[in-house]
Amino acid sequence: MMTGSKPELPLRRYVDMHIIKSMLLVGIAYYVAALIAIHQTITPEGIAILWPPNAIVLAAFLIYPFRYLPFIAAAGITAELVASAPFFPLWSAICFALINLSSVSLAAFLIRRKSGQNFNFDRLKNGAYFLVFGPFLSASIAGMLGGGVYVFLGRTDTSYLSLWQIWWFGDALAMLVLTPLIVVLARWMQAGFPHFKLHFLLEAFLLWLVVIIIGYQSFNIESSDNAYLFFTPVWLVFLGIVAAIRLGVAGASTTVALITAFAVEHLLRGTHPLIVNMPQNALLLTQEYLAIIAIVSIGLALLIQEIAEQRDELKRHENALKAQNQFLEERVNERTLALKEVNQALQHANDRLAKSAATDELTGIANRRHFLSEVERELQRLRLDGQTASAIMIDIDHFKLVNDNLGHDAGDKVLRDIVEPISQAIRPRDLFGRMGGEEFLIFLSGADYDMSNAVAERIRLAIESLTVNYREHQINITASLGVAQWDGNSHLDELFYQADKALYQAKNRGRNRVFNITNIESENRSSRGSNHEDHFELP
Ligand SMILES: Nc1nc2c(ncn2[C@@H]2O[C@H](COP(=O)(O)OP(=O)(O)OP(=O)(O)O)[C@@H](O)[C@H]2O)c(=O)[nH]1
Structure with a gap:
């Protein structure tokens, strides 16, 4: 190619x-x-x-x-x-x-x-x-x-x-x-010579210097017979062990090689202590002596190296485990946070659900169920306190006409817009709810006959003066209101029944008026609007 x-x-x-x-x-x-x-x-x-x-x-x-x-x-x-x-x-x-x-x-x-x-x-x-x-x-x-x-x-x-x-x-x-x-x-x-350290080399040279000094003294029996008593070849075994501990396999092998060179050299020169003391066995004994130093030193170096490596491996495993633990911990934290967020979202959803379960969808005020339960609670409190209260039932007059003439959406708009003037006419702590259709209920805690009539009249006027804008139409409406005074003991059904009855009277007597069931005479006082024509104006 x-x-x-x-x-x-x-x-x-x-x-x-x-x-x-x-x-x-x-x-x-x-x-x-x-x-x-x-x-x-x-x-x-x-x-x-x-x-x-x-x-x-x-x-x-x-x-x-x-x-x-x-x-x-x-x-x-x-x-x-x-x-x-x-x-x-x-x-x-x-x-x-x-x-x-x-x-x-x-x-x-x-x-x-x-x-x-x-x-x-x-x-x-x-x-x-x-x-x-x-x-x-x-x-x-x-x-x-x-x-x-x-x-x-x-x-x-x-x-x-x-x-x-x-x-x-x-x-x-x-x-x-x-x-x-x-x-x-x-x-x-x-x-590529990893882990090379200069102090390792210095330590090695120092050790070998000691090996040379002791080797020279201990193998050279002629040099000083007295010195032999102190400098014996056994010292070199100790130095081989030191080399194993401090210098590893390479250092131990080099130290053993140095000791071997001394031993062989002095054996051949005839100055080796074994040559002097046991000439017939000197050669074999020296070989055995050197073999023991080599096996002990290099074996020990290997053992130490293996232990160190196993320790490193253990450390690596430990670190890996730590990292894994940390990772797991982070994951748990993440999950906990996510769970917390989900819980919060769930809580919000629950709140929204509870609110929507208590709220009338069209007008945003309390629905029938919620209103009645609130009134029930309030009545219990009032019973204990011995206080008075009254209920006002509001019904838009001829509401059907709005639906019939302008459509259901127009009726809805009227129902939504009527809420604001009514809310303005009562105190924030008064209870206000939609009973269904075009019928609303108000519960006034602590309100006596005069006060409830006054509030009902204020509401009637507010509704009367309200103009609902629907598309190009302006819708004016009126409402009839039935007021009932709580007797301090009766059940809320009874109270609302009375209010309904009063409302019926208000309707019967010409609409756009307030009728208080507790005193039939009050009709005259509260029917200032009775002169008003029941009216429904379309632009
Ligand atoms: N747009 C709308 N209309 C509703 C709603 N609920 C009930 N209605 C309508 O309200 C009208 C109530 O009519 P009626 O009970 O005859 O009472 P009215 O026309 O107000 O007459 P009076 O109460 O006698 O003055 C009906 O046409 C119902 O369909 C609603 O949520 N939205």
């Missing part, structure tokens, strides 16, 4: 440069480590006290993706051959290379299978798998086979078992010291 980009080199299509880089890195590291081990850690029998190349390959096997591994193995084998060839016959060099690489491959396979593909020393479980499959299983198998090759080489009088053990411990020790260090640093680098 033609593209505008640079043509791809044919080699690149088949070779991944990252893999080449990893091969070079591992190959060179393996070779250098093998040379250092051969030159610096070989016992008089020719066996390395510490064999770091396997630790390096194991770290690479744990860090790199799966498809890199065969290439890294090839690089390791090549480096091993190049490093061993000058010292061993070719067949044995090949054997050593195959033993080392196959044992490390086995360890890497098992560790990755158990711990997942992105292995790191970040879980105690991962550390345990590493310890079992690496230093214990893979290194012991390598030692078993390697010891055999040594026996075949015939260069030493050391027993097969001792050879096996020395090889095993040398491999295992290097794995314990170097593999965690490389893996942790590589993963840290891959993540």
Whole structure:
């Protein structure tokens, strides 16, 4: 396919440069480590006290993706051959290379299978798998086979078992010291060095300075025999623990590596306390001593890291829970507020409903039911107080004519407009309601005969002088009013019956007049309007 980009080199299509880089890195590291081990850690029998190349390959096997591994193995084998060839016959060099690489491959396979593909020393479980499959299983198998090759080489009088053990411990020790260090640093680098703090480095340097001072004193028995009584290698165990607590897995591994370097160096120089006190077992005891420091320090660092991570996770959960609680609380508050608003709306609706249940829809004054219940309540109060009261029944005269001539809407307008002058003619505390049709009732508390007649007359006049404007029409109306005086005891039905009777009289006697049932004579006084013609004017 033609593209505008640079043509791809044919080699690149088949070779991944990252893999080449990893091969070079591992190959060179393996070779250098093998040379250092051969030159610096070989016992008089020719066996390395510490064999770091396997630790390096194991770290690479744990860090790199799966498809890199065969290439890294090839690089390791090549480096091993190049490093061993000058010292061993070719067949044995090949054997050593195959033993080392196959044992490390086995360890890497098992560790990755158990711990997942992105292995790191970040879980105690991962550390345990590493310890079992690496230093214990893979290194012991390598030692078993390697010891055999040594026996075949015939260069030493050391027993097969001792050879096996020395090889095993040398491999295992290097794995314990170097593999965690490389893996942790590589993963840290891959993540872009998060959580780096300068004081961490200062603390590390300070600790390592102490390790160097104590290491020099405790492994160098010639330097001061008296000092040995105080400076023993046991102190370094304590420093390994301090490194684990303060510096984590990487710091603990580095500290252990430093202690190991001192121990091996002084062992080979012959100044190590164990060489002086127990020469026949010095090598194995030193390896065991170092292995214990490594396992304790790195294991403790892992444990602390795991606890810290679990604490962080707990904190994260706690925060998430808090956030969720807050969210829930807010939701509850929102809901409560909404509920409050709904309740208020409901209350308003109820109020409106109660008001509309008590109100006459057309005129807006009290309807029959509400009016009667109010009067009932008022009568009870008046009975107790021994006060007087009266009722006025109002009926519009010839109202039917308005409806018939101008329509029902005109009648409604009259009914609405009549309310205002009537309300003006009474006191605010007087009860005023529409009984239905064109009939209204008024209840006057505390009103005696004269007063109720006066009010009724005031109402009659107000209605008489009212002009209702309806479209282009001006409507004038009159009303007849029946007044009844409450006897201080009777039921309201009786009172209104009397008022109705009086109204009937008012109608009968010519309309547009007030008639008081209690005194038939009052008719003469209150019928000033009786001269008026009953009239209905249409413009
Ligand atoms: N527009 C309107 N008319 C109503 C309403 N309620 C009752 N009416 C009418 O009021 C009229 C009452 O007529 P009538 O009982 O004969 O009384 P009237 O014509 O006023 O005659 P008198 O009372 O004898 O003077 C009827 O035509 C009813 O239809 C209402 O709410 N609106």
